[in-house]
Amino acid sequence: MTSPDFIQASCADDYDPNSMPVDKARRFIRDYLNPVQATETVDLKAALGRVLAEAIQSPCNVPNHDNSAMDGFAVNSSDLPSEGTVTLKVIGTAFAGKPYEGPVESGQAVRIMTGAVMPQNTDTVIMQEHAKAENGQVTFGAGTKPGQNRRFAGEDLKLGQVVLPVGHLMRPADIGLIASLGIGEIKVYRRLRVAFFSTGDELAGIGQSLETGQVYDSNRYTIYSMLTRLGVEVIDMGVVRDDPALLERALLEASQSADAVLSSGGVSVGEADYMKTLLNQLGQVVFWKIAMKPGRPLAYGKIGNAHYFGLPGNPVSVMVTFYQFVRDALLFLMGQTDARPAPLLQARCTTPIRKAPGRTEFQRGILSLSEEGEWTVAVTGNQGSGILRSMSEANCFIVLPESCGNVEAGSTVQVQQLEGIV
16 A cells, blocks of 8 residues: 555556666757758847847947946046045036037036946046035045946947857847847748647547547647747647558658657557557657656657657656657757756755656656745646646656655755746
8 A cells, every 4th residue: 555655656657677768868869950951031029939040240339338337427537535525516417318528627527327428538437326416516435446337338248249149049138139239130040840740549629529438639739839839830730540551641741841740649559559660661760768757658760851759648748758858859950059958956845755766757846935935846746647737737847867766755856947948
């Protein structure tokens, strides 16, 4: 009888010593990937989520002039007192976009706003909080260093400097950065084309009445959503029944129209699972099983020039294998040269977990910050690979490495946040 102190693992516990370790499988996949080469030029507003095919170089210095880092008074450092106070005459004001014209002589100061051009002959800004202005004069004491609160031309970016390299995945901050350089169009790699389909006679479409033994095909909807998040061109090929001729036709059609092909189901060891035989006939199989849970029956290979990922049929396994293998592979195919799994963080696990050494496990967890400022994590409950609710409730994976055994409550574990990869 299972101890109530442990969350019962629910995927098949038939660990296969011939399964490939997770890290080795990731390396194998990467070695076989050939990123797309075709490019196109897009408007900057349409560049979010695209991958740069040409480095962005700064056409100017940023900022293009010495300017003030804060509101205050622009002075020449020769007027800074070494002790006591000094009073200078305020001769004007410099605004951002409206500089003060004319030189500033010794004994003079200019009221200046953040971002405004440093007036001629000034090199230091006195913070307004450290100064007292009245009757056209400003008084301040010692303590400000020469050059303080002044930003130099080219301090952020210098003329000709590479701002973003080839292979960079465009994020919102990158869009603004490029816009700040006055660049309105960029060259990116073309969108990756990804075809996918579900397999299985037991699958019913939404809107149909379920017959005995049937389930609704949720995998196509999660896969479609995960692919859409990546910004690829999605080709939904529907459901393909467990018929070798139909599966062969689907694989050939998908491989001729897409850069990558994904299927869910049909990669385990059941009598009706024909995919392995077909892949051996049509292309190349690199590996078939991964030493992980959930998601052990994961296939990777090639059909013609298309990369093939055979995902398991269980809904949770589909998502776990996609996030741990397929997502980064697709990003690399898109041209993102530094695509890698999300980093692992440490948290205290409040839930005991039963685990046998020998494979990597990805438990679904809820990560939270305690009142004491400590990150804690608990499993979402039943970890069955068919319980999609466990993914919906989770905000992280609890990653338990191959060498790890049972986890006691209070132990430190590694977690991988879902936000940012999903």
